[in-house]
Amino acid sequence: MSLGNKKLRYGIIGSGMMGREHIRNLLAIDNCEVVAISDTNAPSRAKSVELINGAVQFSDHREMLSTQDLDVVIIATPNHTHLDLLNDVLETGLHVLVEKPLCTTVDDCLLAIDRDRQTHRDGRVVWVGLEYRYMAPTARLLSEVNLGTCGKVQMVAIREHRFPFLEKIDNWNRFTSNTGGTLVEKCCHFFDVMGLIAQSRAVRVFASGDQDVNHLDETYDGKRSDILDNAFVIVDYQNGVRGMLDLSMFAEGSKNEQEISVVGSNAKLEALITESKIRIGLRVNGATGVEEIVVEQPRGVVAGFHAGASYLEHLAMQRAIRTGQPSLVTLQDGLNSVAVGQAAHLSIVQKRVVEISELFI
Ligand SMILES: NC(=O)c1ccc[n+]([C@@H]2O[C@H](COP(=O)([O-])OP(=O)(O)OC[C@H]3O[C@@H](n4cnc5c(N)ncnc54)[C@H](O)[C@@H]3O)[C@@H](O)[C@H]2O)c1
Missing domain, CATH: 3.30.360.10 (Dihydrodipicolinate Reductase; domain 2)
Incomplete structure (x- = not known):
């Protein structure tokens, strides 16, 4: 499922402070675009749509996942929501970056790792945002x-x-x-x-x-x-x-x-x-x-808030996606x-x- 030189289409779940940092960094990288965002909070959606003209907005991530043609999904919602959202994204087989912490507890991290195994796709990149x-x-x-x-x-x-x-x-x-x-x-x-x-x-x-x-x-x-x-x-x-x-x-x-x-x-x-x-x-x-x-x-x-690290994280993740290489920041790293x-x-x-x-x- 490596994507070579295809223009990568991103969907963002959670467009608060960190979701918008991801959007800004993706805007600065060639050959990718943010095409959809989902956020339960209307002001957060409005602020991110200011950054990306033309992105489709959703208040329910399931609708975004079922109607949009995406390659990569970023989950940047509050920590306690990561497990449920990650489960839904893993079902789709899309590449995914889930923000840190992977989950709020070891038990939930283990459930996420299980779900990844159960929904395994060759070449799918699952990346944790430990940038x-x-x-x-x-x-x-x-x-x-x-x-x-x-x-x-x-x-x-x-x-x-x-x-x-x-x-x-x-x-x-x-x-x-x-x-x-x-x-x-x-x-x-x-x-x-x-x-x-x-x-x-x-x-x-x-x-x-x-x-x-x-x-x-x-x-x-x-x-x-x-x-x-x-x-x-x-x-x-x-x-x-x-x-x-x-x-x-x-x-x-x-x-x-x-x-x-x-x-x-x-x-x-x-x-x-x-x-x-x-x-x-x-x-x-x-x-x-x-x-x-x-x-x-x-x-x-x-630079964003993290001294350039989010930009470099996206470059590294995109290299893995394009070449079919495994994630460099794994769910196991998230768990540890x-x-x-x-x-x-x-x-x-x-x-x-x-x-x-x-x-x-
Ligand atoms: N990697 C880093 O350095 C870094 C830095 C800051 C935050 N984070 C992580 O990013 C995540 C988000 O943090 P933030 O600072 O952006 O918080 P935030 O409160 O600014 O934004 C979170 C957004 O998620 C939305 N949201 C909540 N539930 C949702 C759902 N079910 N579907 C869609 N949207 C939903 C909220 O409405 C809000 O707009 C957290 O996990 C946080 O730990 C990572």
Whole structure:
């Protein structure tokens, strides 16, 4: 089912903030077009139709799927809707990108993986929107790790210090039941990158965190928002690598929204995401020998909210679709990243170490 040089026809389910980021990036890529959008919210539909003249609008994705001639579908709806929508798209056999987190729980991710197997089509690309791995400095750091620059990787630390969650349609992101919790919703990106650096499976997690500053006085339909806004998460990997995530969502005064450090037997590598730099410090060269390299964005990148990563994600997915190659960001990657986030959330609630295997019983 590879599509060679055909002009790819996209349908978008969910045209809120992220759906529109996808639309903007697809508009900047040759040989593809967004022909239909489906959103249950009229203002979201109107905003995306402003971007794409001529796209057909739907309020029900099933009508879009059954009436439109599509090649690729993007699901960019709230997290708790992903499983049902993905099931419907998988039935059609179309290529699909489902936004991160794949689902809000490990159980639902496993159901999605089952459904993919049951509806298998040769050459169908099913891709999860974990695009942080395509951010230029992160991609450069990953390539240095793969080249062996730091020797045997031992420690990975990722810091995200940023602004609070933005407002979303119907405030879906204010509740753990809709998002899977901050450590699933937001941090699945970082557990994905951490796993790629560790090159191993996470086996256990210990975390401390809380909702200390943000959204404390927000209630919706009488329910108070319950979103964690800071945490430290420690992850043990099967191969002995140790990972740590340091998350603060009330740190607007931070020069870099994300920083990654990797320490191995030969060197320390760092990625400073907002400054778009990496540092390479070989142990033999000491502190004065640390090399700082500015990482240029690849040509043609549309920055959007994610430093060009969504654009590069689409190029990579389209290459897979056109050449009949498998997805590079799989449902299994989606599951792995949700599992660490869910384990971290459970660790915070129950104040104990959580084995990843507990989530698969
Ligand atoms: N990959 C990333 O970096 C990244 C960044 C932001 C958001 N996201 C993900 O994208 C998804 C959407 O987030 P957002 O920030 O765009 O939220 P949003 O609230 O801005 O938009 C969601 C849209 O989905 C629509 N919707 C809800 N149920 C629907 C249904 N059944 N059918 C069609 N439309 C429906 C809503 O009306 C809304 O317009 C979430 O899963 C989020 O985690 C990913």
